[in-house]
Amino acid sequence: MTTPLLEVDELCVDFALPHGTVSAVKHVSYRIEAGETLALVGESGSGKSVSSTAAMGLLPDLARTRGAIRFEGEDLLAATPKRLRRLRGNDIAMIFQEPMTSLNPLHRIGRQIAEVLERHRGLKGRAARERVRELLEQVGIPEPERRLDSYPRELSGGQRQRVMIAMALACEPKLLIADEPTTALDVTVQAQILALLKDLQQRYGMAILFITHDLGIVRHFADRVCVMRQGELVESGETRALFDAPRHDYTRMLIDAEPRGRKTPVTEDAPMLLEAHGVRVRFPLKKRLFRPSTYFEAVRGIELAIRRGQTVGIVGESGSGKSTLGRALLRLLDSRGDIRFEDTALGGLDSAAMRPLRSRMQVVFQDPFGSLSPRMTVGEIVGEGLRVHAPELTARERDARVQEALGEVALDPAMRRRYPHEFSGGQRQRIAIARALVLKPEFLLLDEPTxxxxxxxxxxxxxxLRDLQRRHGLTYLFISHDLAVVRALADTVLVMKQGEVVEQGDTQALFEAPREAYTRELMRAAFLDAQTA
Structure with a gap:
């Protein structure tokens, strides 16, 4: 047998923590051949990223490893730090999940990519700049010459991910490790990034270790699949064979985990809860002393009506104005136009006048970890709104309401004395929902909550969310770029592009027969898995 490009042999990774040792990876073995794509899949906490980080020699000091990771026959776990630095970025490169935190916000794009070329290839000055420009062009960055001098904040999420790919490919590595490279991206951008990776793989002949929890991507991207659960490898095989006949119950559960079911629509005579006419939001781009300021119009004349008990879904790519519209409807942003909540016109209300309505209109944000204070216990987080909106409650009554809210979202009320970092991503999102529910609202803005x-x-x-809506008659405005989730939750859907609604209608009718080319493009990108199955 030929020597594989990468061979992981009985890898174990343990973390020595103050309260004991945690085994993150347990006797995992797999191999990747030159030019092959291997997908490592599993839920968060399954050990996927830890095993790949071990291959890069990037584990923290408290990690202890056993077994072997061989690259072209050389054991990386036994390699010196100097040897690993020569391999990293040159023969083995990595793309991380969140490009905004992986790119230095203080340095221009061109400089960050050129640093890799200088370290590994000795390129400097004009030669390095020309190579960086070529790389940006290869990964599809528009106007690459101009973008050399851009900062990360000046690029979209998809463009930042392309920059990360350009940086990883600067030295034409033999192995590319892609750790959840498309998780935070819109479906259309996601499809573009996957197509780009495939094209670059064929051009450079490199192998790809693709780490993800999204089996829809894996189905049409990987040659082989390894499934991990709680640090162990539970199943592996060729992609088509594994999807057609999964052997392990956990693999079947992952494959069947697509959002299912449809919401029961509300009746046409249900009372109107929120209406908006001609809503516009603009942001200043440049303020000038003696000349008119210039503005960017993020939302352009939106019409919207939501009945009690209804779920309205808003979909579209990043930058389409979805979240801006949601915040404007709740008067979290200044806007123009007419917005009414029941019989109350919100347009002229300042923050003090809006306060009595806040308990009836609540928000659940996208990132449950970023929106929960790490310095407060879960009980304090959930109960914070009660201190503002129900000051008449005693401490005992407030604690009872907190426990009730946690029970509503299927969390043990005894957990209320813990901190957010002690919970999984799904549990933190339940905490965020409990924080909104504790005030017994009528309307929830759900901004990318899944x-x-x-x-x-x-x-x-x-x-x-379905169960809570049934029990409490809640009304949802659900913002997402995940069309499969919107189809499972929404009565009606608005499709937004560049601040405007390009199509709207009944969810089932719109998904079965979209009229607009943009909507069809979103559908193709979102359900590529179903089309190619």
Missing amino acids: SALDRSVQATVIEL
């Missing part, structure tokens, strides 16, 4: 979650966790959160 985008950062595993498919299996997504399914449980979706079912939770």
Whole structure:
């Protein structure tokens, strides 16, 4: 047998923590041949990223490894730090999940990519700049010469991910490790990034270790699949064979974890809860002393009506104005146009006048970890709104309401004395929902509440939201770029592009027969898995 490009042999990774040792990876073995794509899949916490980080020699000091990771026959676990630095970026490169945190916000794009070329290839000055320009062009960055001098904040999410790919490919590595490279991206951008990776793989002849929790991507991207659960490898095989006949119950659960079911529509005579006419939001681009300021119009004349008990879904790519519209409807942003909540016109209300309505209109944000204070216990987080909106409650009554809210989202009330970092992503999202529910609202703005979650966790959160809506008659405005989730939750859908609604209608009718080319493009990208199955 020929020597594989990468061979992981009985790898074990343990973390020595103050309260004991945690085994993150347990006797995992797999191999990748030159030019092959191997997908490593599983839920968060399954050990996928830890095993790949071990291959790069990037584990923290508290990690202890056993077994072997061989690259072209050389054991990386036994390699010196100097040897690993020569391999990293040159023969083995990595793309991380979140490009905004992986790129230095203080340095221009061109400089960050050129640093790799200087370290490994000795290129400097004009030669390095020309090579960087070529790389940006190869990964599809528009106007590459101009973008050399851009900062990460000036690029979209998809463009930042392309920059990360350009940086990883600068030295034409033999192995590319892609750790959840498309998780935070819109479906159309996701499809573009996957097509780009395939094209570059064929051009350079490199192997790809693709780490993801999204089996829809894996189905049409990988040659072989390894399934991990709780640090162990539970199943592996060729992609088509594994999807057609999965042997392990866990693999079947992952494959079947797509959002399912449809919401029962509300009746046409249900009372109107929120209406908006001609809503516009603009942001200043440049303020000038003696000349008119210039503005960017993020939302352009939106019309919207939501009945009690209804779920309206808003979909579209990043930058389409979805979240801006949602915040404008709740008067979290200044806007023009007419917005009414029941019989109350919100347009002229300042923050003090809006306060009595806040308890009836609540928000659940996209990132449950970023929106929960790490310095407060879960009980304090959930109960914080009660201190503002129900000051008449005693401490005992407030604690009882907190426990009730946690029970509503299927969390043990005894957990209320813990901190957010002690919970999984799905549990943190339930805490965020409990924080909104504790005030007994009528209307919930759900802004990408499932985008950062595993498919299996997504399914449980979706079912939770359906159940809460049935029990409490809640009304939802659900913002997402995940069309499969929107189809499972929404009565009607608005499709937004560049601040405007390009199509809207009944969910089932719109998904079965979209009229607009943009909507069809979103559908193709979102359900490519179903089309190619």
